[in-house]
Amino acid sequence: MATQDTFEGKNTSSLSDESAFQKGSARVTYRRFKNKSAHALFLGATLIGVVILAILLYDIFQRGLPYLNxxxxxxxxxxxxxxxxxxxxxxxxxxxxxxxxxxxxxxxxxxxxxxxxxxxxxxxxxxxxxxxxxxxxxxxxxxxxxxxxxxxxxxxxxxxxxxxxxxxxxxxxxxxxxxxxxxxxxxxxxxxxxxxxxxxxxxxxxxxxxxxxxxxxxxxxxxxxxxxxxxxxxxxxxxxxxxxxxxxxxxxxxxxxxxxxxxxxxxxxxxxxxxxxxxxxxxxxxxxxxxxxxxxxxxxxxxxx
Structure with missing residues (x-):
């Protein structure tokens, strides 16, 4: 009986460790997802300004360069x-x-x-x-x-x-x-x-x-x-x-x-x-x-x- 109780205790401990590991992995995965989402958001905001500036510069240079002499x-x-x-x-x-x-x-x-x-x-x-x-x-x-x-x-x-x-x-x-x-x-x-x-x-x-x-x-x-x-x-x-x-x-x-x-x-x-x-x-x-x-x-x- 003592051996069986010890075996059951080890199983319970391993299950709790496995559950904690899974929760930690899910938390790390969620944090990485948030980090990638924030990175994509900030990169998109930066690219919006860069793209608009590029369009404006292209339009200005296309119109003005032939007259610049x-x-x-x-x-x-x-x-x-x-x-x-x-x-x-x-x-x-x-x-x-x-x-x-x-x-x-x-x-x-x-x-x-x-x-x-x-x-x-x-x-x-x-x-x-x-x-x-x-x-x-x-x-x-x-x-x-x-x-x-x-x-x-x-x-x-x-x-x-x-x-x-x-x-x-x-x-x-x-x-x-x-x-x-x-x-x-x-x-x-x-x-x-x-x-x-x-x-x-x-x-x-x-x-x-x-x-x-x-x-x-x-x-x-x-x-x-x-x-x-x-x-x-x-x-x-x-x-x-x-x-x-x-x-x-x-x-x-x-x-x-x-x-x-x-x-x-x-x-x-x-x-x-x-x-x-x-x-x-x-x-x-x-x-x-x-x-x-x-x-x-x-x-x-x-x-x-």
Whole structure:
């Protein structure tokens, strides 16, 4: 009887172990199925964006490449499609970005240094941080209205390159401040303490330790913000950027137009040829944006080394 009870106990134990193993296998199979399902879902979501982008690029290049030539770059805007070009819009965009870039970089980095290195983490700090976060999400048309009120009317700058550049500076400044703050905050405190222990002042530590370490992130965020600025239309329309300019700007107080406004104007023309000109202008704008992003990647890799 004792041998039979022992044999039955072993059978019961083996059955329970087998049941636990089967439950564990079913659980592992279910988890693998969930993992594969999530992977397929995320891959499908990514492919949707890639496919739509590929379709748009194919349509744009198919329409615009035959019109993309030296005459298109050198000619001014015209009511005749065969004589229309983007010279004034291209130089206007270059002027606006050339003024916006240094203003945004200096003000944005200086603000980020103050917030991360000098300010006390109190009520004022939290209020400024909240305000910058809210400004980063404000629609661009609101900044256009602000630029129209302050720069065009109150400061009497008129429909000038300077008014447009200052408006674009307000637009992307919160983005630059946020990215610069994150880059500065990523610097290890051990580097700051080591510099201070060697007798350096706080400003010397910031200038010789913090800024070189955080410069790749700062430059990347700044150039990506400028890439957004060069494609904006609504703020510049609000400050009075004209749609037809037959000359290149030669000073900050000249009237101007930019590539997005010129493309928008061509898209509204009834003649079909202007649609193809707009596609060619989009190709030029994409080339400028990709060049700026490539510069950002190059600078980041260079300063990281």
């Amino acid at each position: 030296s005459d298109f770059i050198q000619n001014f805007a015209s009511r005749r499609p065969s004589q229309a070009g983007i010279q004034a819009a291209l130089w206007g965009s270059i002027w606006v970005i050339a003024v916006t870039a240094p203003l945004t970089f200096v003000i944005g980095v200086a603000s980020a240094i103050y917030l991360e290195e000098y300010s006390q983490k109190g009520f004022l700090y939290r209020f400024i941080q909240l305000s910058i976060g809210n400004l980063a999400g404000v629609p661009s048309i609101v900044f256009g209205m602000l630029g129209l009120t302050i720069f065009v009317r109150q400061l009497a700058l008129g429909r000038s390159v300077l008014a447009g550049a200052l408006t674009m500076t307000l637009l992307i400044l919160p983005i630059v401040i946020v990215s610069a703050r994150e880059a500065i905050a990523s610097v290890p405190n051990a580097l700051r303490h080591a510099s201070l222990a060697m007798g350096a002042t706080r400003w010397q530590t910031i200038r010789q330790v913090v800024l070189p370490y955080s410069l790749p992130g700062i430059l990347t965020g700044t150039i990506l913000a400028l890439s957004r600025a060069i494609g904006e239309t609504a703020p510049l329309i609000m400050v009075g950027a004209v749609t037809y300019v037959a000359f290149n700007p030669t000073s900050l107080m000249d009237e101007f137009t930019v590539l997005p406004i010129q493309i928008y104007n061509w898209m509204g023309q009834p003649k079909e040829e202007f649609q193809y000109l707009a596609a060619a202008g989009i190709i030029v704008l994409l080339a400028i944006l990709l060049s700026m992003n490539a510069i950002a990647i190059y600078l980041r890799n260079k300063f990281q080394r």
